[in-house]
Amino acid sequence: MTGSLPQRISSTKPLQKKSVVSSFLFKLCDAKGHATKVALFRRSDKVHTYQLRSCLSLPSQLQDATPVEAAWRELQEETSLTPSTVKLWRKGRAFSFQDESVGREWTVYPFAFLLKPPSDRTEATHSAENCDSDEGDGITLDWEHDFYNWHDPEEVLSRLDEEGVDATMCGQKFVPRIADSLKNVYPEYKLGTTAGRRLREGLQQLQNDHESGARELATIALNILKDILLEIRPSKLRVERNEDKWNVWWRDVRLISWHIWKNGRESMGAAIGSALLSVLADLEQLYEERGCEDDVDRIVEYSIEKREAMTKRLCEAFDSYLREEEIGKAVTELRKTLRVMTLSASSTIRESILHFLRRDGCNSDVSFETLDVRILESRPLYEGVTLASTILSTLESVREDVTRPKVNVSLYTDSSAALAARDVDVLFIGADRIAGFDGAVSNKTGSLPAILAAKHISPQARILVVSELDKVAQAESIESHPEEDNDAEEVLRAWRVAGVKGADVIDSQLGDDGLAVKNVYFEWVPSALIDSYITDEGVMGVAGIRERSTWVKQQVHRFFDHL
Template sequence: MANTSAQTEQQIASLEKRSIVSSFLFKYPDIHSRAAEVALFHRSDKVRTYQHYLAPISGSIDRHTDASPLDAAWRELKEETSLTPDSAKLWRKGRPFTFQDYSVGREWTIYPFAFLLKLQTRTRRHTVDEECIAGDGETDGVVLDWEHSFHNWYDPDEVLSRLLEDGEEARVSGQKLVPRIADSLIQVYPEYELGPVAGRRLREGLQQLQDDHESGARELTTIALNIFRDVLNDVRPSDSDAVGTNWEEWWRKARLTAWHIWMNGRESMGAAIASALLTALAELEPLYRDLQPDGENVDRLIDALIEKRRAMTTALSQAFTVYVDDELWEYRDKTTLKIVSLSASSTIRESILQLLSALAEGRIHTVVAGGRIRTVELRVLESRPLFEGVSLASAIVSSYEKSRKDREHEVQLHVTIYTDASAALACTGVDMLLLGADRIAKDGAVSNKTGSLPAILAAKHVAPRSKVVVLSELDKVADPDYHPAVENSDVEEVMAAWRKTVREEALGVVEAGGGNVPGRGRVEVKNVYFEWVPPELIDAYITEEGIQGEENIRQRSQWIDKQIHRFFDDLTEASQSSMSCKY
């Protein structure tokens, strides 16, 4: 046994190591379709390996030029299909895996991705038994290079079923498929494992999270928990006395669902979603061990987590009020408290309303030579392109007016909305700049709405005594290895406002873009939602557990990392085992 093991290790060591991306292209036939189709590409006789096999779009990761596997995936997609972020979007990521193919002398590490065509096109869907023919994909906008002869569209469930039934001898449209394509496909298409009902519910839930650009991380996390609950109930064995193997499968599907909601829902806000789902898994685990995860128990557990999250917001708001009372003593020679903020954080909204209530009810000891704080002046940046700052200002004013009662001390609220470009004017003379957080890195850096960093830099210059305060639940702290891709959102959100004021001919030049034609100028519009604020610019982190230091944040990040490995590390192995049983 020892000799055999040593020989195997020597064989593996002799293999050429290659890291590649494996990108599946999906599309919806029309706006009403609930089922996606996947493209399989016929490799030409010009490629070095797996000639005439069906495959996804794949290629090697160049560690010198590709900043990440995702960058490599986009590069390969453009080279082999001409598709760009204008015509396709990143739909899903899968977990990477490694395997050896001794027939070609290589060890492959695969990074699976799924991209979705933005244009809904109705092309003929092939069955797995139809003969492979060229030409049917000409209306979908895909332009192939020399690496592929043609492509056709298939039902991904049919493809995976054929691969599971026939293993390495499987044929689709009479053609062989590249090795381990099933392992790659199932990583980005969990619907097959979950079944039609739960799979559709997860797909629609992921789309809901991806399309929601108005809710903050806290609201999206509640939505994610409800999606998780619904899928869990859909995959629960029908017999409450089901044998342990069925519950093993349920538990694996629960963890699989949680992983996809985290990574393939709204990844830029994934820190809060991951934290909530990991907490849910930790509390579900005893139910699974005792074979008691029935619908009522699951509902009760998720409801309790959602209620706990509401209580977290209340505790955080109270901690903010205490901070104002204890830490801003140097500003108590004035009767006006000046605060600037941006975007539409529900945490900031509730915290400001709690502060107003405490001031009006005399719960803050603000007596100074000039009297009590009688006015709160709130300055809000509009927060383009969706103007969430306007929503924040409106919500605070409406809620405050509704809650006003005969109190011992009346507090006036003055709200002013500023353009993003006038951040320096908005910050002049302020006492505090409030930021929410979509995620917090292990070193204390904060990712928040684009515009946060310029506002802070302006405040440091025009109001050097002001405090930069981050209001965030602890579950926004991300694991140490969490590096989500930059979220480039639809540029139409930016251009929509231009259409009302920019001259038509000028807008036409921007819309035309210019492309990469030699000798011509090129116009590109960016709509990046989030940016990072370094920790050295932040004066305080206020959470539901009070003021936190960078060490607390580091410890929370380590806990998240430990849970991620505990619940998710074996998912890839389990998927490969189920899909490779006949390979």
């Protein structure tokens, strides 16, 4: 689907290293992703190489800042598709190979894009009966291709494996090395029908879940892995005569984990990745000992249980900090009200607040009379409203306890963050990712304005990040982490419900050149604005974050470098 490799040449010169992207276009045939199709494009007779050959994609030399930017550019140039009609579905593991006949050593970055149907740009679903049709796909081919059609990726890969370089589809040969790239973005093929389907459904579940926080998604990821491993057992594997079943199984387990980490919800990837790394460390011992296969389920389940204990430790650390630091300070200053501020509906923040309210000590050793909780609404999904309702529901069960402080809950619009921050004692946020390089925190958009407002309006306020340590990513700069720009429909829906004047005009022209509705979920808060990190291992500074990041990086290299 993109430009081709150079013509073959004879040369004795050292191989020249080149990086390329290889992109594939998929569509789902049902809402749960039970079936998929991949597009085959035929090269036109106007190109210099591989004329009239079928291709899922042809590599294009990397000229952009990042591989994914190059993939998006080529996709738009050659199909006219844009983010309003497709989304980046998966990233494959980069791989390299040498082709001495053209004097190159290629490093290939595979990507898979998912077509959105015109009837509903928010849900990528097609009916099974018309999934083979190209009607309504919105693809306009450039001069490099003359037509395309849809095929079962399992059938395509099966034919390539059986017939090799002589394989054809619709009477046309394939371009070279296409199977390697496709397998890198479509791991279902190797896993078999049941396990492959569960992986595909699991990835869709993680991608489409915009309600669960990073902590909850990490637990969901472990349950997905557990379901897949029920179908993947060393004794069930079909391997070559000279292959060890346990070695093949261990590679499959790590590859599945890599795809769940990278292709589930990458913006939440720190928590998901850490959870998977922890369970891989436990499964590694089983692999090395060639232990009992039935222990696989027990090991994964134990990892899930450990996560529950981790949350409890974090809640206790949060409770201790408030009582020792803030409540203690209130006693000294004879303050009668403790004012706290937060936003969104982080499950970590929610559980920490509820733990503090339920704790027996809260009704006896506190000196203040009122707990003033201020919550920003957190558009476009208004998660702050959900958090407020949860707190109020919990208060109903303890409202008759007269020894507890009175709790006032106030909701503020996002734009009134400065008003919410007046005289606040503590502002705390969760974390979807913590950059190991410098401790910067990625959290729900609105976090940075809220903190800046608090720093200006109430300079005495303490800024806290309340997060499990598994949110810490590798020691990379924040620029290396992807920005998640979500469906504009979430923003438009709120405008429609509110009857915003002019919303219909924006709605009708969305997708046209010169108009965009941005719905970026997360933004970065620099570590210089953060006073402390409250974690499941206690109160930390940036040094503790960097130490954890080093561990994560070591485990990533150990488990994923040699797949």
